[in-house]
Amino acid sequence: xxxxxxxxxxxxxxxxxxxxxxxxxxxxxxxxxxxxxxxxxxxxxxxxxxxxxxxxxxxxxxxxxxxxxxxxxxxxxxxxxxxxxxxxxxxxxxxxxxxxxxxxxxxxxxxxxxxxxxxxxxxxxxxxxxxxxxxxxxxxxxxxxxxxxxxxxxxxxxxxxxxxxxxxxxxxxxxxxxxxxxxxxxxxxxxxxxxxxxxxxxxxxxxxxxxxxxxxxxxxxxxxxxxxxxxxxxxxxxxxxxxxxxxxxxxxxxxxxxxxxxxxxxxxxxxxxxxxxxxxxxxxxxxxxxxxxxxxxxxxxxxxxxxxxxxxxxxxxxxxxxxxxxxxxxxxxxxxxxxxxxxxxxxxxxxxxxxxxxxxxxxxxxxxxxxxxxxxxxxxxxxxxxxxxxxxxxxxxxxxxxxxxxxxxxxxxxxxxxxxxxx
Amino acid sequence: xxxxxxxxxxxxxxxxxxxxxxxxxxxxxxxxxxxxxxxxxxxxxxxxxxxxxxxxxxxxxxxxxxxxxxxxxxxxxxxxxxxxxxxxxxxxxxxxxxxxxxxxxxxxxxxxxxxxxxxxxxxxxxxxxxxxxxxxxxxxxxxxxxxxxxxxxxxxxxxxxxxxxxxxxxxxxxxxxxxxxxxxxxxxxxxxxxxxxxxxxxxxxxxxxxxxxxxxxxxxxxxxxxxxxxxxxxxxxxxxxxxxxxxxxxxxxxxxxxxxxxxxxxxxxxxxxxxxxxxxxxxxxxxxxxxxxxxxxxxxxxxxxxxxxxxxxxxxxxxxxxxxxxxxxxxxxxxxxxxxxxxxxxxxxxxxxxxxxxxxxxxxxxxxxxxxxxxxxxxxxxxxxxxxxxxxxxxxxxxxxxxxxxxxxxxxxxxxxxxxxxxxxxxxxxxxxxxxxxxxxxxxxxxxxxxxxxxxxxxxxxxxxxxxxxxxxxxxxxxxxxxxxxxxxxxx
Numbered sequence: 001x002x003x004x005x006x007x008x009x010x011x012x013x014x015x016x017x018x019x020x021x022x023x024x025x026x027x028x029x030x031x032x033x034x035x036x037x038x039x040x041x042x043x044x045x046x047x048x049x050x051x052x053x054x055x056x057x058x059x060x061x062x063x064x065x066x067x068x069x070x071x072x073x074x075x076x077x078x079x080x081x082x083x084x085x086x087x088x089x090x091x092x093x094x095x096x097x098x099x100x101x102x103x104x105x106x107x108x109x110x111x112x113x114x115x116x117x118x119x120x121x122x123x124x125x126x127x128x129x130x131x132x133x134x135x136x137x138x139x140x141x142x143x144x145x146x147x148x149x150x151x152x153x154x155x156x157x158x159x160x161x162x163x164x165x166x167x168x169x170x171x172x173x174x175x176x177x178x179x180x181x182x183x184x185x186x187x188x189x190x191x192x193x194x195x196x197x198x199x200x201x202x203x204x205x206x207x208x209x210x211x212x213x214x215x216x217x218x219x220x221x222x223x224x225x226x227x228x229x230x231x232x233x234x235x236x237x238x239x240x241x242x243x244x245x246x247x248x249x250x251x252x253x254x255x256x257x258x259x260x261x262x263x264x265x266x267x268x269x270x271x272x273x274x275x276x277x278x279x280x281x282x283x284x285x286x287x288x289x290x291x292x293x294x295x296x297x298x299x300x301x302x303x304x305x306x307x308x309x310x311x312x313x314x315x316x317x318x319x320x321x322x323x324x325x326x327x328x329x330x331x332x333x334x335x336x337x338x339x340x341x342x343x344x345x346x347x348x349x350x351x352x353x354x355x356x357x358x359x360x361x362x363x364x365x366x367x368x369x370x371x372x373x374x375x376x377x378x379x380x381x382x383x384x385x386x387x388x389x390x391x392x393x394x395x396x397x398x399x400x401x402x403x404x405x406x407x408x409x410x411x412x413x414x415x416x417x418x419x420x421x422x423x
Numbered sequence: 424x425x426x427x428x429x430x431x432x433x434x435x436x437x438x439x440x441x442x443x444x445x446x447x448x449x450x451x452x453x454x455x456x457x458x459x460x461x462x463x464x465x466x467x468x469x470x471x472x473x474x475x476x477x478x479x480x481x482x483x484x485x486x487x488x489x490x491x492x493x494x495x496x497x498x499x500x501x502x503x504x505x506x507x508x509x510x511x512x513x514x515x516x517x518x519x520x521x522x523x524x525x526x527x528x529x530x531x532x533x534x535x536x537x538x539x540x541x542x543x544x545x546x547x548x549x550x551x552x553x554x555x556x557x558x559x560x561x562x563x564x565x566x567x568x569x570x571x572x573x574x575x576x577x578x579x580x581x582x583x584x585x586x587x588x589x590x591x592x593x594x595x596x597x598x599x600x601x602x603x604x605x606x607x608x609x610x611x612x613x614x615x616x617x618x619x620x621x622x623x624x625x626x627x628x629x630x631x632x633x634x635x636x637x638x639x640x641x642x643x644x645x646x647x648x649x650x651x652x653x654x655x656x657x658x659x660x661x662x663x664x665x666x667x668x669x670x671x672x673x674x675x676x677x678x679x680x681x682x683x684x685x686x687x688x689x690x691x692x693x694x695x696x697x698x699x700x701x702x703x704x705x706x707x708x709x710x711x712x713x714x715x716x717x718x719x720x721x722x723x724x725x726x727x728x729x730x731x732x733x734x735x736x737x738x739x740x741x742x743x744x745x746x747x748x749x750x751x752x753x754x755x756x757x758x759x760x761x762x763x764x765x766x767x768x769x770x771x772x773x774x775x776x777x778x779x780x781x782x783x784x785x786x787x788x789x790x791x792x793x794x795x796x797x798x799x800x801x802x803x804x805x806x807x808x809x810x811x812x813x814x815x816x817x818x819x820x821x822x823x824x825x826x827x828x829x830x831x832x833x834x835x836x837x838x839x840x841x842x843x844x845x846x847x848x849x850x851x852x853x854x855x856x857x858x859x860x861x862x863x864x865x866x867x868x869x870x871x872x873x874x875x876x877x878x879x880x881x882x883x884x885x886x887x888x889x890x891x892x893x894x895x896x897x898x899x900x901x902x903x904x905x906x907x908x909x910x911x912x913x914x915x
Contacts, residue, residue, distance in 0.1 A: 187633025317625030
């Protein structure tokens with residue numbers, strides 16, 4: 001078996017011959033961390049052609065949108081980046097069925113502005129919707145505050161089409177909201193970080209946008225108090241989202257120096273008013289209510305909190321009741337999705353590789369003790385080599401994952417060596 | 424490459440008597456004397472699930488009580504090259520646990536412990552033989568429930584729900600089984616015990632839990648599961664809306680959801696069903712109506728009046744002649760009784776009935792119902808419709824008499840025609856009953872050979888030797904099941 005080829009000039013030339021000149025370019029900005037050459041296919045058939053070439057010539061390729069995820073998980077760039085942003089059409093939008101099929105390169109923002117005309121939404125809200133592509137949302141299983149009430153990509157994806165090995169175009173699921181025909185390849189592709197094939201189309205169920213939206217916020221002096229209040233709110237109400245943020249993050253949001261509980265309330269006017277009153281009764285005079293444009297502005301700031309510039313940032317996921325205690329033990333700044341047991345955590349302090357590795361090891365111990373896991377989402381480049389970005393799955397599960405990878409990607413070309421267990 | 428190889432590649436389909444006796448002895452050493460059933464008369468009970476057209480009893484049944492026992496049983500079978508079929512309560516509707524190509528059945532019904540309840544984190548860990556309703560019962564006092572509610576929930580097991588990715592009326596709002604299973608303990612077909620997923624929401628590596636759910640028992644045996652609990656809604660309202668025809672009823676369904684209201688359930692009954700229910704139980708449905716909707720909303724008490732009013736207005740705009748709101752729990756129970764007893768009522772209209780499970784995009788409901796009505800005339804068989812309208816999941820009930828072979832033939836053909844029409848409208852072969860053996864032959868209607876190959880590859884990741892429930896789901900080369908009679912008479 002020959003070595004995986006790396007020569008950018010030769011790859012660019014081959015692509016040029018394959019899908020036409022002007023569809024290949026050099027990487028820009030963040031993309032340089034993700035790939036050495038970039039191809040811009042326009043159709044699934046062209047993606048298939050690229051995959052066929054890469055399998056034959058053993059060229060590692062990686063699908064990308066804005067290249068943010070790829071830049072953060074790859075230790076070295078892939079030989080070929082497949083930019084999906086040139087495949088960004090809405091293929092079918094059925095407002096009355098509340099389903100939408102799109103090409104993978106459309107951004108979440110573009111999709112939602114289209115379906116927003118009918119007061120509908122794809123209820124997934126990772127940071128930066130205007131640059132985040134649907135392919136990235138699915139492949140990296142991205143979510144945000146709305147996960148509490150609407151779920152994550154695995155809950156809303158009802159159909160997927162991807163180019164797999166042998167350049168085959170494979171579909172699973174369909175365009176109906178309830179469907180158990182065949183094996184669920186949507187689940188396998190969601191969160192697979194591009195390691196099993198290139199997602200070219202996705203179909204989602206949509207949600208109606210609520211009539212009104214209000215934020216109820218309360219300040220606390222300790223994390224424990226804040227999490228106790230969040231828990232009480234979750235028991236008494238049905239918030240759309242519910243965050244607890246640390247003082248440093250509260251400062252970024254414009255409310256300095258306290259732990260904040262932020263509850264997003266949606267629904268009809270009476271429902272919102274009643275929930276605000278009930279929260280005020282629960283949390284006392286520390287409560288403030290944010291409405292109208294101010295509320296949607298604050299929501300966008302919470303959604304878009306981005307720790308990518310931090311020296312070290314991670315996503316912690318544990319059983320929900322343990323989240324507050326875990327975060328205190330981690331001693332970090334955080335934005336916690338309280339009901340889901342998930343938090344983005346960060347540390348701003350400068351550190352060397354050894355200290356970073358020790359810090360991450362400590363976080364992982366804390367996460368595992370609470371039946372959870374930790375994924376590094378960003379690290380300064382000097383620190384990268386010191387630790388794994390992903391947790392290790394349990395040995396039996398990892399063996400199955402290796403078999404899945406070998407079966408779906410026998411040539412080992414799809415975004416290799418950057419996922420769990422060296423996959 | 425064929426996606427499906429011949430079942431029992433390298434495995435025994437039928438054991439010789441000596442081999443069976445020898446195996447029974449080895450299994451008894453693992454699961455105890457009363458953990459193995461080998462007598463033909465006792466095995467008759469296990470010859471089918473709710474798909475009763477085909478019957479075949481296993482040669483041996485093992486009833487393990489622990490994960491270790493399941494593992495030891497599967498290890499033994501693997502060593503001997505013998506295939507097996509997993510079974511929960513046998514309430515499936517597509518022949519998922521029919522032992523057509525495997526001599527041994529492994530039943531999880533004795534593994535029925537609820538292991539841990541964690542209300543603060545909204546998780547429950549159960550053995551796979553726990554009956555669905557018992558999960559909700561165990562957490563009811565704390566104000567929680569387990570959301571997926573198949574109509575067989577008083578009998579079906581969590582393991583069976585996981586295999587079939589079961590739904591139910593309230594999945595419109597709350598999602599199906601896969602949305603509520605956080606992790607599983609799986610005994611692989613070679614006996615190895617594997618932990619997949621867990622109690623935390625984010626997963627490490629591939630979402631293999633999501634691949635196991637809905638795999639119809641072809642990837643090994645799930646022995647434990649960590650499930651998500653849902654808080655009981657503070658309030659509910661149940662409405663009955665009466666329409667002159669199914670078209671206007673389906674318009675009301677779409678308009679309700681488009682208005683931003685996601686009810687807990689929207690169920691529809693057509694004229695044939697309404698009359699059957701009234702004749703049988705006299706629950707007070709209007710006999711001259713063309714269709715009724717039962718719409719249930721739930722959530723905060725503060726929102727109920729507004730939502731109920733909005734739905735009533737939408738229903739009237741769509742042509743409802745009457746909208747009633749159940750005034751109390753007794754009236755609500757009566758409405759649901761009418762819905763849930765529909766199948767029993769239909770039993771009075773004809774000696775036999777066959778229920779179909781198909782899906783269309785919600786907006787195509789009037790079209791598919793028109794097609795069904797046309798097919799009913801064309802084939803000369805009465806067809807009633809009672810179904811989950813909110814998500815386009817239809818359940819036509821074809822009435823026939825099995826003593827007349829021609830009626831049987833027509834009943835089978837009309838079922839297939841309905842499925843083809845669903846697919847032509849952009850729908851699917853099954854919304855919640857699974858492919859099993861019933862719909863294998865129809866899989867190529869919605870999946871290409873490449874799609875099926877990818878699915879087969881996924882299955883072989885878990886079960887390379889195809890020992891777990893062989894020959895199911897994916898169509899078999901040149902060996903399409905000859906469906907003999909549509910005997911399905913199980914409430915949905």
